[in-house]
């Protein structure tokens with residue numbers, strides 16, 4: 001079945017007997033047993049909930065995986081994921097990772113004995129150089145946040161697979177609609193469902209997805225044991241959001257392409273980072289491993305004063321954290337998503353006072369361009 005259809009109908013095995021077209025919200029913490037030693041398949045909502053199950057099954061189907069588990073946020077999903085590892089285990093991660101992931105690794109996981117190294121994962125040889133006998137996973141984000149560095153997923157999986165190292169891909173930016181890392185050799189997919197999957201800037205959610213039976217069981221065991229499971233109502237909002245994923249991804253990308261090209265013509269804009277521009281260093285890999293470029297754009301302006309002016313003068317575009325929703329948002333990575341990095345770490349990643357990041361939404365493109373124009377001029 002085409003993924004556009006899966007987005008709308010989700011999993012076919014609906015358990016509701018009324019014919020309800022919309023998946024019901026099973027707002028129940030617990031489920032009664034028909035007899036001693038018997039279960040309807042549902043015991044307690046931390047373990048199983050029919051609404052959440054429908055969502056999980058839909059996300060697994062979209063990613064081409066066999067198992068998906070839904071968490072209360074992307075960070076809850078990554079926190080649970082880190083419980084797969086033991087003290088002493090070593091993980092190699094993209095240096096341009098989501099700021100919250102780096103904060104989790106450095107400030108929480110490290111004190112529990114995990115060890116991390118960071119590399120420019122767009123160059124697989126840099127990953128290879130860091131592999132030790134203790135390396136248990138490579139964690140990448142592609143395209144990365146905020147400078148849109150693209151990692152060749154297949155090339156990395158050729159390093160990890162023969163060594164039994166898990167390849168974890170944060171697929172938040174492109175979603176399975178544009179990129180399917182499991183098919184390129186990844187073992188586990190991470191999502192902040194808060195972003196494009198939800199799509200409406202109104203709910204937090206997170207997912208872990210795999211096609212491996214054993215790993216899938218481990219992930220479900222973690223969800224149940226750690227307790228950070230997505231609520232029935234939020235699961236329903238995600239089901240509703242995913243129905244329009246295909247059309248949102250296409251239209252937001254179309255807007256992003258128009259804006260990226262317009263930004264390049266503005267005298268105060270110095271550099272535009274968008275994977276869909278042919279001059280982007282990873283344009284070729286992007287075009288082969290993904291079916292779209294997404295709608296995240298970063299750009300630098302001529303001075304800190306201009307950056308601040310843009311953030312304060314935008315009217316339609318909202319100065320707010322997050323991304324992937326129907327509303328266009330602008331952020332200041334230095335002060336928001338990457339505030340926890342030191343100045344040296346930020347400078348090494350090109351995250352400075354002139355860098356702005358746009359999550360392009362679904363508004364009429366010309367309205368967005370007029371807003372950016374009046375804010376820049």
Ligand SMILES: *Cc1c(COP(=O)(O)O)cnc(C)c1O
Pocket residue numbers: 073074075076098100101141145170172173191192193194195204205206
């Ligand atoms: C937002 C985000 C996260 C964290 O997800 P939350 O839902 O905010 O907890 C992780 N990775 C990426 C790429 C993100 O954009």
